[in-house]
Amino acid sequence: MSETTGGGFIRRMFANDIPTDLAEGRVLELAEIYALDAVSDDERAMIDDYIKDAPEGPEFLERVRQARETLAVSFAPEEEPPAALFDNIMDRITKDAVAQTVAEPAAPAAAAPAVDDLAAARAKREERQRTGGARRWIVGAAAAAVIALGGIGVGAYVSAQNDPVNQVLQAQDVQKQSAAVPGGGTATISASSAKDSFVVLMDGVAPAPDGKVYQLWTLPKDGSAPVPQGTMDAQTLSKPAVVKGLSSASSVAITVEPTGGSTAPTTAPVLVVALNA
Structure with a gap:
């Protein structure tokens, strides 16, 4: 899980492996x-050694x-019925069966199947409790942990690993470079050839003038027209933007465009950063 501060600094992002997190x-x-x-076991040993x-x-x-x-407190085991309940039921069935035998002599054996069926049902219930108890505890406990601990846990860890921004920022081959933006602030480009993507993060950059937005472009290696890669308004300016297609781009450029963006640059770039793909 990642969290972005006002200055664009990303914290609490899990890596792809425990050693990096440590x-x-x-x-x-x-x-x-x-x-x-x-x-x-190996990861547990690493953590144990670290916290010593x-x-x-x-x-x-x-x-x-x-x-x-x-x-421990979140798991509530399945409650057992009162100990005497089964015996009371069996006693009631037996009495009913005897009464039926007296009233209808032709069917004296009717009670036996009922008693056998009930005993078999009880045996099945006990077997389900024995085999299913552990599974219920594990699933219930894991769910309780993720929910009760405010989302910090396995769910957050997996979610962080699947986030496109984190996949680039935590890639083994990620390369970062920063460039000053005219008017103040910096743009940081984090590129990963393995992910064929790069992340653009603006830090301390003032929003574009009213009616304008910053727009990202990739400049293809073959010299063809710039490719639009999205806009950044005042609300999204400090958030990381992921751009695919690193292998085909030579540079990333930023221009100031009318709100909504343009299909082709209408102003000279305020920043051009070469990509090392």
Whole structure:
């Protein structure tokens, strides 16, 4: 899961592997998946070794304790019926069967199948409780953990890995470069050849004038016309933008265009950054 501050700085983004998360100081965000045993033995050993001397160690262990406590109190086992209920039912069936035998001598054996069927049903119920109990506990506990812990856990971890922005920013081959934007602020380009994409993040850049927006363009390697890649207004200016097609682009350009964008640049670029694809 990622969170963008007012200055465009992205924090609490999970990496694609535990060692990177540890190296980048995200050990506390791993507490819930550690508590859920959603890590391998090797990953658990890495985390254990890290928190031995880490200043976050006590807080990490406290979060693990709280997560496990949440699981314990969230699980409500299936309630058993009163102990005497089955015997009372059997006694009632037997009495009814005896009464029916007296009233209808031709059908004295009718009670036996009913007793046998009820016993078989009870045996099936007990078997379902034995085999299904563990599964219910695991599924229920995992769901309770993700919900009760405010979305921090396995669900958030998987979601972060599947986010297109994170996939580029956390790629092993990502290359970042920043350039000053006229008027103040910077544009940071994070490119990954493996993902054939790059991310543009504007930091401290003032919105375009009224009635205008910034528009992204890729300049193809073959020298053909610039390709429009979306606009950035005041609301989206500080949010990261993902652009596909890194392998076919030589540069990324930013122009100021009328609200809604243009099909071709109408002004000179305020910024052009070469892409190392």
